[in-house]
Amino acid sequence: MKTEVTFDSAGLRLAGHLYTPDGAHSGDNRASEPRAAIVVGHPGGGVKEQASGLYAERLSRAGFVTLAFDAAFQGESEGTPRGLEDPAHRIEDIKAAVSFLSVRDEVDAARIGVLGVCASGGYAVPAAATDHRIKAVATVSAADIGAQFRDGADGTQDPAVLQGLLDAAAEARTAEARGEGMTAFPIFPESEEQARAGGQHVFEGWEYYCTDRAQHPRSVKAMPWSSVDRIAQFDAFRFIGLIAPRPVLMVVGSEAVTAPMSTAALARAGAPKELFRIDGASHVDLYDKDEYVSPAVTKLTGFFQDSLVGVPAR
Template identity: 60%
Template sequence: MSKFDISFDSNGITLAGHLYRPDGAGPHPAVVVGHPGSGVKEQAAGLYARLLSEAGFVALAFDAAYQGESGGKPRGLEDPAQRVEDLKAAVSYLTTQSSVAADQINLLGICASGGYGLAAAATDHRVRRLATVSAADIARVFRLGADGTQDPAVFQGLLDHAAAVRTAEARGEAEQDLTLFPDTIEQARELGGEHGAEGFDYYRTPRGEHPRSAGTMPWSSVDRMATFDAFAAVPLLGSRPLLMVAGTRAVSAWMSVEAFQRATGPKELHWVEGASHVDLYDKPEYVVPVVAKLAEFFAAG
C-alpha cells in the first residue's frame, strides 16, 4: 500500500487529500472516505482509508472545503451544500485515475459525512455502493441534539446569535466564531453528557487530536445548516445498496435508523455491540471488524 498527497477542485476550491493505493496492478475498486464534522483527513477518515487500501481498494480521504489543508474562506465554515459537492468532486477525481475502475467507485461517510454521503450518493449515480459509520445529519444534531431530545428553543437561540453576528460583521466588527469544544472534559460532559465527553476525548487529547482539526466554526455555519436535510433524498438511492454501521451505545444511532427506514433498495443496518458513536472512529476492537464488513460490502457485485 502506498499513500500520495493529492489535490483536486471542488466548485472552485482546491481540496487537499491523501490517496491510498493498494499494491498490485490495477484498476482497483475505489472508495471515497468523508471525515466527521470538525475532523481532518489524518484522523478517522485516514484510518479507514488506509485499512480499506490494505484490503485492496484505492481509497481517498480528503479535507472538506474551508477545513484542514484545503482552501476556502472563512476558515472552519460548515456549509452543507459545499460538503455534498466535495464528495462528488472526490468521485470525479477518482474517475481520472488509471489505478481506479471508474465503474466501481463507492462512498463511505463517517459521522457528519455519513449524512452528507447520503445526500451526495442519492443524486450521483457514479456512486455504486454507499456505506456509513456512526452516521449523523449535522443539521439534525444542531436542531435536535445528538440524542434527538434537545429543546427547540436551544436552536432558536443559536439562530438569534448567528443573525446578530452577521449584522455585527456587516458593520465592520471583528469576525466571531462558535467554539465547538469547552476547555475541559468535565465541562464537555456537563454540556453534552457522555457523548460530549467522548468527542472531547477524541478531538482534544492525544488519542485523536490534530492541529488542523477545527475547534471553532463561523457563526454563519449555523443558519446554513438550519434547513439542510441529509435524509430527504435517500429514496433516490433506488436499487443501489446501502450499509449503515452504528454502535449499540451510540446516542446518535436514531439517525441511522431514520435514514435506513427511508431507503427503498437493498439495505443493511449493522449493529456493533457495545460501541459508542466515537468508539467507531479509532478503537481497533471495533474498527477492524467494521472495515472487514465494509470491504466485503464494497467488493460485492
C-alpha cells in the same frame, strides 16, 4: 501507498491522501488493472489524518483505491472563513472527489463507492442520491448534522436552543457586514470537567478531538457563526430513497446516541439496505478503537467487494 493529492471543488483546492494497495503499480498486469475505489469523508470538525484516514488506509489494504480528504474551509484545503461547515459545499466536495477518482488510471470509474463517517455519513447520502457515478454508499456512525443542531444528538433538545443559535448567527452576519470581522463559537468544552458534565456523547467528542487520543492541530475547534443557518435547514436523509437500487450499508455502535438516525434513515431507503450494529460501541468508539473499527472494516470490505467488485469477501 499514501500519496498527497489535490483536486478542485467549486473553485477551491482540496487536499487529500490517496491510498493505493500494495502492488497496484507493480509489473504484474493484473495488479496494475484499474480497481474499485472509495471516497472517504471525515466527521464534522475532523481532518483526513484522523478517522477518515484510518478507514481509507484499512480499506486500501483490502484492495481498494481510497481517497480521504479535507473538506473545503477545513484542514489543508482552501476556503475562508476557516472552519466553515457548509452542508451544500460538503456534498459538492464528495462529488468532486468522485470526479477526481474517475479520471485516475488506477481507478475503474464504473466502480466507485462512498464511505461517510459521522457528519460525512449525512453528506454521503444526498451526494449519492443525485450522483449516479456513486455505485454504493456506506456510513459509520452516521449523523444528520442538521437534525443534531435542531433537536440535539438524542432528539430531546429544547427548541429554544436552536432559536438562540439562529439569533446569534444573524447578529454575527450583521456585525460582519459592519466590518467588525468574522466571529466563531467553540464546538468543544474548555475542560474535562465541563465535557463530562455534558454527558457521554459530549465527553467522547472532547476526548477524541482535544486530547492526545486523536487531537490534530488542523482539526476544527471553533465554527464560524455563519455555519449555523446553513446547517439548521439541512435534512441529510430526505432523499435517501433515490439511491435504490444501489446498495446502502449503515454501521452503528449499539451504544451510540446517534444510532436512531441511521435506523430512521434506512426506514426511508429502498432495497438493498442494511443496518449493521457493533455491540458495545459508542458513536466515537467507531472512529479509532480497534476492537470496534476492525469488525466495521471487515463488514465494509465485504459490502464494497460485493457491490463494487462483485466478488464475495474472503
